[in-house]
Amino acid sequence: MQTARKGDWYEISIPAEWTTYTLEILFRDVWKAPKKLTHLFRMEKRVQVNGHVPDWTKRLAQGEKLQLKLFQEEEFGLIPRFQDIHVLYEDDHLIVFNKPAGIDTHPNEQNQTNTLANAAAYYLQAKGEFRHIRHIHRLDRDTTGAILFAKNALAGSIMDKMLEERNIKRTYLALATGVIKQKKGIIDKPIGRDRHHATRRRVSTGGQKAVTHYEVLKSFKKDNLTLIKCTLGTGRTHQIRVHLSTIGHPLAGDLLYGGTAVFKRQALHAAKLEFSHPLTKETIICIAPFLDNPPIFQGIEPDSL
Template identity: 40%
Template sequence: MESHNIVQFTVSESGERLDKIIIAQLPALSRAQVQALIKDGMVTVDGETSKPSAKLKGESLIQVTLPVVEDESIIEPESLDLDIRYEDEHIVVLNKPSGLVVHPGVGNVQGTLVNALLARYPEMIDMQDDPQAEGRMGIVHRLDKDTSGLMVVARHVEALYQLMGQFQARTVEKYYTALLERRPKTNTGTIDAPIARDPRQRKRMAVVRDGKPAVTEFELIDDNFLDGRALVCLRLHTGRTHQIRVHMAFIGCPVVGDIVYGYRKQRTGLKRQFLHASELAFDHPATGERLHFTSELPVGLQNILDKLRS
């Protein structure tokens, strides 16, 4: 059984963000770790769960539940094969395989993309202790463990901040290819529905009225598949956790292989979700040149398409 440490403290700051207060009280935790604890319901304010950006109002009792684990503050380099599509002294563009976790977390400190990046680019370790990097270790955006495809990674803090600015300004183009269990009612469409933690199941996301803005555009590629399935191209205009999977399920067309938001019992034999980051375009953080990358479907996904073709 996993054991926990419970830390309690009372603060009187009014108008200060919850995550910043916890970081000040518990400096051994990174911002990313604190935000993850809050989102996972491991932090309460006067007995109630909250969100990282919540601003406190007057005196509050904060309780933080910390899992007792081995020291995970040091991320060790680990030599793993990476499919590098582009690299220079500022950035790396890679094709992430399904099954690879992006960043180490509680109980998952080895075999991640960050471990592999540190082995290939040792200088990236400097970002671990740089407060400006906020614990990101070059990671500008993420893909779920079982989503494959293109990612851009920064090799130093200046590139990290420049790329983060592009993502925040929504000038980065991100396209995905997905096979859906049902064909959407229209050939093209835009889903504009806010996303937040599911209030009933904290490990899931959901369309929630007061969630963060989330916009996904879709276009039908092919609907010549068994049982009414459809292949679509999706463009993300925002980058919420599980956004595509949540939005597709929201319109009644869940992603094939998604056992969290789609069908629990799969009928295709696919051991992952059929979701692939197929195109990525952004401005180079140093030169300003517009870069565009494409990635073909992995063999396993292409085989599923061939198998399901009607």
């Protein structure tokens, strides 16, 4: 698919496989954009075909130029604040950071500025890009690794739907307490809030469906620890932490869920992120190297997953 940025506009040369679509079908069924966002694009005339306001019910023709106004300046929606951050991937629509430990993904309180989202806003501001940046998923404060943000509303809405439909693959490295004997397994247990603790989650019959796949990579019998690879079938809050705790192998350093203080934080790293680009459909694979290089992970590199 041929695409190009032209000022505030993003231009797509209509491919042959789109000739059965109208703009209505493209936005609703292909991109699965929210009705409110689609309405906004129509009312503000932020969609053109060959430089003209289009008929949204007319089929697209191969080679026509579809233009989308995606890059106009926006308010950040939060306070930009400098913090050293590591970029794994970036283009006009998306940015993937390698999140360090000890930082929230986004503000949880008004005027909070020491988050990754604030640092992302500062990073873009320094480049002269004024965008309302949007996180697509979250990582806990002390979880490290790859995390995805969108730079515009259309890319964000497409990625939100892909996440909901489990079309974004996230692979984690985790250091679990105890020696896990089963080499591979699936933990399929619903997760809900813990009524007795404000931030804690627990396995609950009335909770949301949660599925975690794990594979043992290395056992440390002397230290009573196991290094595992985890992939998520769902994306519940604290999912890996809760699931490993409920099978008797909480994360090392995860004091909230029964782990011992052999690690300075919960030993969880989002090592790999894979997805199809929302507009170009290119396969994007991001590998997040360790930032704090924990000794227990020596010999295991994220790019080997």
